[in-house]
Amino acid sequence: MNQVRIIERKEHDELKGHKYTFLRNRENLSDTKEKSLDEMIKLYPTLGEAYRLKVLFNDLWAMPDKTSSRSFSAAMVCRGRHCQNSSIYEVRQYDPSALDWIVHFVESHITNGILEGINSKIQLAKRRARGFRNINNFINRHSAPLLSGISI
Secondary structure (H helix, E strand, C coil): CHHHHHHHHHHCHHHCCCHHHHHCCHHHCCHHHHHHHHHHHHHCHHHHHHHHHHHHHHHHHHCCCHHHHHHHHHHHHHHHHCCCCCCCHHHHHCCHHHHHHHHHHHHHCCCCHHHHHHHHHHHHHHHHCCCCCCHHHHHHHHHHHHHHCCCC
16 A cells, blocks of 8 residues: 555655555544545545555454465455556565465464564674673673573
């Protein structure tokens, strides 16, 4: 949605200041923003089509299982490829197998946030390790504070 909005914004100055009007969910918009969204969807058909695809794609998060989410994502990619507007370029480039990570999240609701947190602790330890002459000094100095914040 945002890529299409950026392309349209370059052509139309009236779209200035409406980034989050398109990116937020409709229920989170104020009444005035919702009215302006309806007007812009009618005035700019490319944005309207991209917004409809965005709203349809949000149904993926409510899919009950992996099979239905996989078929839904494949159908969305197919729908994006058959879209008449050339501005919806990003959707056309996706292969249904590239959406496996989204399908996996729908099934498990697990992200890699824990791994990212552990990785940031490791990177911090590596930054602190500069200046130590051997690994034993480094381990003795940093192992207790580094591992104290990790809970598994």
